[in-house]
Amino acid sequence: RKEVEQDPGPFNVPEGATVAFNCTYSNSASQSFFWYRQDCRKEPKLLMSVYSSGNEDGRFTAQLNRASQYISLLIRDSKLSDSATYLCVVNPMTANAGGTSYGKLTFGQGTILTVHP
Amino acid sequence: EPEVTQTPSHQVTQMGQEVILRCVPISNHLYFYWYRQILGQKVEFLVSFYNNEISEKSEIFDDQFSVERPDGSNFTLKIRSTKLEDSAMYFCASSSDRGLRQPQHFGDGTRLSIL
Numbered sequence: 001r002k003e004v005e006q007d008p009g010p011f012n013v014p015e016g017a018t019v020a021f022n023c024t025y026s027n028s029a030s031q032s033f034f035w036y037r038q039d040c041r042k043e044p045k046l047l048m049s050v051y052s053s054g055n056e057d058g059r060f061t062a063q064l065n066r067a068s069q070y071i072s073l074l075i076r077d078s079k080l081s082d083s084a085t086y087l088c089v090v091n092p093m094t095a096n097a098g099g100t101s102y103g104k105l106t107f108g109q110g111t112i113l114t115v116h117p
Numbered sequence: 118e119p120e121v122t123q124t125p126s127h128q129v130t131q132m133g134q135e136v137i138l139r140c141v142p143i144s145n146h147l148y149f150y151w152y153r154q155i156l157g158q159k160v161e162f163l164v165s166f167y168n169n170e171i172s173e174k175s176e177i178f179d180d181q182f183s184v185e186r187p188d189g190s191n192f193t194l195k196i197r198s199t200k201l202e203d204s205a206m207y208f209c210a211s212s213s214d215r216g217l218r219q220p221q222h223f224g225d226g227t228r229l230s231i232l
Contacts (some may be wrong), residue, residue, distance in 0.1 A: 034220055043208055043223040044160060087160070103148055103212060103221060104173050107160040 001026045003106045006088050010112035017078045021111050023071040023088030032091040033064055035073050037084040038110065044087055047073075078115045085110040119143045121224035123209050129230045130199055138194045138227045140209030149192045150210040150221060151184065153177070160208065166192065196229075204231045 006023045013019050033050040050062040050071055061074040088108040122141045130136050142149050151163040165172040166184055183195045206228050210221040
């Protein structure tokens with residue numbers, strides 16, 4: 001099983017649509033979770049952290065299900081500017097010889113979203 | 118908003134040559150990282166650095182790689198003898214804590230092309 005697995009996409013949706021992305025992770029000891037977005041040939045940019053209680057930031061809602069090791073991202077009222085690759089990112093926080101792993105982020109392959117007029 | 122800066126934006130080098138990629142992390146951050154992304158593939162962790170030493174490194178980070186914080190602001194990645202397969206985007210990141218809650222912020226990357 002891949003460490004972080006995402007819907008392969010691509011997703012092509014019209015403006016105003018609601019779209020949902022899913023992600024599963026294999027390391028049950030993972031402690032923190034994020035969604036980043038990446039535009040073509042650019043750096044990953046933090047979209048939002050994901051908390052157990054679920055969290056919302058404007059049109060974006062993230063959910064975490066620890067029992068199922070599943071993370072989701074919902075985008076409502078899609079805009080043209082939402083077109084990007086969405087990266088599911090997990091911080092496993094594993095132990096190593098020195099004691100604790102410092103932030104070795106594990107990325108999913110990404111899901112491509114294209115919003116069209 | 119403070120940001121991570123990287124130089125150069127694009128580096129073209131002959132195979133076997135040494136390259137140094139430079140990063141200036143966000144000023145009050147204490148944890149520093151390098152990642153790479155081969156074209157069309159996912160972002161991969163290379164190394165994390167804290168308190169002037171490597172905290173963790175991946176299998177990719179072999180003896181050809183090294184990191185250094187030569188002064189109070191710069192954080193560098195050196196590849197001693199580059200190979201064709203080192204061609205990738207290299208991203209530097211920094212964070213204010215171990216990443217339990219505080220996310221890592223990424224620089225805009227250096228595109229490394231090995232000929």
